[in-house]
Amino acid sequence: MRFRRFGSFATSALIAGAILWSFATTDVELSRLMSAGPRIADFLGRMFPPDPTVVAEIKKGSAETLRIAILGSLGAVILSVPLGILASETMVSPALYRPVRMLLAFIRAIPLILVAMLMVGAVGLGPLPGIIAVAFHATGMLAKFYAEAIDGVSRAPIAALESAGAGPLARLRYAIWPQMAPVVARDTIFRFELNLRESLILGIVGAGGIGFYIQTYVRSFQYDKAASVTIAVVVMVIAIEAINVALRRRFA
Amino acid sequence: MSAAAQIDDLSFSHSGADLPALERVSLLVPAGESIALLGPSGAGKTTLLTLLDGRLRGWRGRVSVLGASLDPDQPPPRVRRPDTGFVFQEFALVERSSVLRNVLNGRLGRMSPLRALLGSPTSHDLEIARRALSDCDISDLAERRADSLSGGQRQRVAIARCLAQEPRLILADEPVSNLDPARAGEILSLLTGAARVRGATALFSSHQPDLARRFAQRIVGMRGGRIVFDVPTSELNEDATAELYREAEPMPGSGLRVVS
Ligand SMILES: Nc1ncnc2c1ncn2[C@@H]1O[C@H](COP(=O)(O)OP(=O)(O)OP(=O)(O)O)[C@@H](O)[C@H]1O
Ligand SMILES: [Mg+2]
Numbered sequence: 001m002r003f004r005r006f007g008s009f010a011t012s013a014l015i016a017g018a019i020l021w022s023f024a025t026t027d028v029e030l031s032r033l034m035s036a037g038p039r040i041a042d043f044l045g046r047m048f049p050p051d052p053t054v055v056a057e058i059k060k061g062s063a064e065t066l067r068i069a070i071l072g073s074l075g076a077v078i079l080s081v082p083l084g085i086l087a088s089e090t091m092v093s094p095a096l097y098r099p100v101r102m103l104l105a106f107i108r109a110i111p112l113i114l115v116a117m118l119m120v121g122a123v124g125l126g127p128l129p130g131i132i133a134v135a136f137h138a139t140g141m142l143a144k145f146y147a148e149a150i151d152g153v154s155r156a157p158i159a160a161l162e163s164a165g166a167g168p169l170a171r172l173r174y175a176i177w178p179q180m181a182p183v184v185a186r187d188t189i190f191r192f193e194l195n196l197r198e199s200l201i202l203g204i205v206g207a208g209g210i211g212f213y214i215q216t217y218v219r220s221f222q223y224d225k226a227a228s229v230t231i232a233v234v235v236m237v238i239a240i241e242a243i244n245v246a247l248r249r250r251f252a
Numbered sequence: 253m254s255a256a257a258q259i260d261d262l263s264f265s266h267s268g269a270d271l272p273a274l275e276r277v278s279l280l281v282p283a284g285e286s287i288a289l290l291g292p293s294g295a296g297k298t299t300l301l302t303l304l305d306g307r308l309r310g311w312r313g314r315v316s317v318l319g320a321s322l323d324p325d326q327p328p329p330r331v332r333r334p335d336t337g338f339v340f341q342e343f344a345l346v347e348r349s350s351v352l353r354n355v356l357n358g359r360l361g362r363m364s365p366l367r368a369l370l371g372s373p374t375s376h377d378l379e380i381a382r383r384a385l386s387d388c389d390i391s392d393l394a395e396r397r398a399d400s401l402s403g404g405q406r407q408r409v410a411i412a413r414c415l416a417q418e419p420r421l422i423l424a425d426e427p428v429s430n431l432d433p434a435r436a437g438e439i440l441s442l443l444t445g446a447a448r449v450r451g452a453t454a455l456f457s458s459h460q461p462d463l464a465r466r467f468a469q470r471i472v473g474m475r476g477g478r479i480v481f482d483v484p485t486s487e488l489n490e491d492a493t494a495e496l497y498r499e500a501e502p503m504p505g506s507g508l509r510v511v512s
Pocket of ligand 2: 299
């Protein structure tokens with residue numbers, strides 16, 4: 001009891017300390033924020049009205065982003081099937097699934113944008129590094145989801161098939177897969193939505209897609225064009241979410 | 253009289269349990285008969301049936317099933333597993349699969365591994381599955397999903413899957429515990445009848461002595477992990493069954509254990 005009280009005091013002190021440290025050591029010039037009003041107004045003024053002449057670029061960029069998300073997701077699914085099986089407690093021994101799970105946690109810990117920068121360095125500019133980065137990054141989560149789907153099925157039908165003399169792959173196909181299929185469908189759609197959202201900004205580091213235009217227009221002070229692209233991105237995110245909600249309802 | 257199963261001085265404890273689930277059990281299961289296993293909850297019926305199905309490790313004693321001895325340390329070879337069929341108390345169906353698919357799953361051990369994986373049953377496999385469906389009176393449910401069935405219908409699917417396996421020994425764990433009395437009679441008549449027609453042995457556990465009497469030629473009573481009696485049905489007397497199901501109490505020197 002006393003221990004817990006000390007614990008909660010220590011937690012509060014730690015949070016307060018972290019906030020104070022951040023304020024004290026960052027160049028937060030509040031005066032600059034105060035005088036920023038006119039500049040923000042000027043900036044917004046230059047964004048409006050958004051320049052509608054960039055429709056062709058938006059179409060081209062969104063199509064490329066969509067392709068990156070689709071092919072990146074496909075790559076992630078292909079990688080996640082074997083890795084998901086190898087990360088499952090019920091399919092393989094601890095000596096195998098423990099290191100595989102650690103590997104997946106390691107992959108998840110690397111932000112997509114960082115993977116994309118490394119891939120641009122490795123294979124050059126364009127959509128290819130984006131696709132590879134999405135496939136790699138998404139596998140960290142998707143393989144873990146697949147492993148959880150395998151481990152979450154009811155064991156009794158598997159034992160029944162084993163008792164009937166079915167081998168391990170036949171059990172996977174006829175007792176495990178039918179049970180986990182809806183979970184896999186739901187998780188894959190969820191990950192595809194994340195892939196699409198996250199790949200919108202990949203172009204900023206040169207890994208292809210619509211993000212490239214945002215970066216180009218901001219760098220060249222064409223804020224009205226950047227505004228149009230931003231609006232397109234927002235519309236796309238909302239559309240993706242709506243489609244995903246509809247799909248998820250189908251697999252409920 | 254040949255034996256479908258022979259058990260000698262068998263003892264077994266579940267890991268983590270303080271009392272043995274089976275203690276010095278010896279039993280001969282005669283081939284071609286229907287045998288009922290009676291006994292209160294915790295008597296060890298499920299444990300014994302599961303062990304005969306080759307799914308328990310670490311027991312002591314000698315057990316042979318259909319002429320081959322079981323190894324306490326490893327599962328029986330896969331080719332022998334279809335010969336022993338098991339009807340699970342909770343059915344153990346694949347809920348999202350069709351009734352026909354569930355019954356065909358019983359054929360997986362009889363198919364070549366490649367055919368089993370490709371999911372292309374031969375016309376022979378299909379014929380056996382259809383016959384099992386019609387013997388269990390569920391031909392019209394073949395395309396229904398298992399999760400859309402009633403308890404009695406699911407029990408029939410579980411039995412049909414077992415029959416599709418073409419077992420020579422059928423082990424059924426309380427195959428009628430979830431059913432009303434009329435349905436229970438139908439299912440047991442179906443199970444023991446199908447076994448008889450196929451020349452197979454049926455060993456089923458039950459909590460209902462009257463049903464056991466109607467459908468079994470032989471009755472085995474278990475309590476506290478031991479065999480209390482093993483008699484032809486005609487020799488079973490009321491006192492013995494009453495004694496089997498009496499409330500647990502310490503009985504010094506009787507060899508029976510308190511069932512908690
Ligand atoms: N997985 C397990 N782990 C530990 N103990 C177990 C396990 N399964 C069964 N037991 C114990 O073994 C003993 C025999 O259980 P068993 O399930 O064989 O009885 P049963 O005769 O089938 O009972 P019921 O009529 O309730 O189905 C019981 O004391 C039970 O608690
Ligand atoms: Mg039981």
